[in-house]
Amino acid sequence: MKAMLVLCMLAALALTEASVARAPATRSNLSLGYIQYGDRLLARQYLAKGALPNAIQYQDLIYRGNATTRISAIQAMEVGYTQWASAWVVAGGIGWNSATVRVQSARGYGYNYQIDIWGR
Numbered sequence: 001m002k003a004m005l006v007l008c009m010l011a012a013l014a015l016t017e018a019s020v021a022r023a024p025a026t027r028s029n030l031s032l033g034y035i036q037y038g039d040r041l042l043a044r045q046y047l048a049k050g051a052l053p054n055a056i057q058y059q060d061l062i063y064r065g066n067a068t069t070r071i072s073a074i075q076a077m078e079v080g081y082t083q084w085a086s087a088w089v090v091a092g093g094i095g096w097n098s099a100t101v102r103v104q105s106a107r108g109y110g111y112n113y114q115i116d117i118w119g120r
């Protein structure tokens with residue numbers, strides 16, 4: 001009976017593990033593309049979350065430009081002391097008119113990011 005219970009808990013654990021997206025890189029700061037002459041800051045957003053015990057938290061920033069928008073650079077910088085979080089692009093990006101940037105915390109930590117999207 002007790003062994004049964006442990007098995008069930010393991011299964012539940014594996015499920016939550018699988019449902020959390022894996023960061024492809026463990027870099028805390030993201031810098032893609034180059035800011036070129038004539039580019040403007042299209043969007044600046046701050047994403048922050050406090051620490052939650054034993055939890056991995058994430059959030060997506062979705063930027064959508066118009067038909068003529070071209071994104072030339074995406075930067076995500078950890079603000080303040082490092083919390084070992086990660087940021088990466090899940091959709092769109094450089095050369096597109098839209099981008100989705102995901103920020104994900106380390107387990108048991110929070111994050112505080114400044115995300116800049118440059119382009120024209």
Ligand SMILES: *[C@@H]1O[C@H](CO)[C@@H](O)[C@H](O)[C@H]1NC(C)=O
Nearest residue numbers: 042065066068069070119120
């Ligand atoms: C489209 O977006 C760009 C910024 O990417 C802006 O400069 C331009 O004015 C916009 N055009 C229209 C028609 O809204």
Ligand SMILES: *[C@@H]1O[C@H](CO)[C@@H](O)[C@H](O)[C@H]1NC(C)=O
Nearest residue numbers: 027028029077078079080082
């Ligand atoms: C990330 O960027 C911030 C702000 O520029 C800087 O203070 C920090 O040292 C950088 N972290 C890493 C791991 O490069």
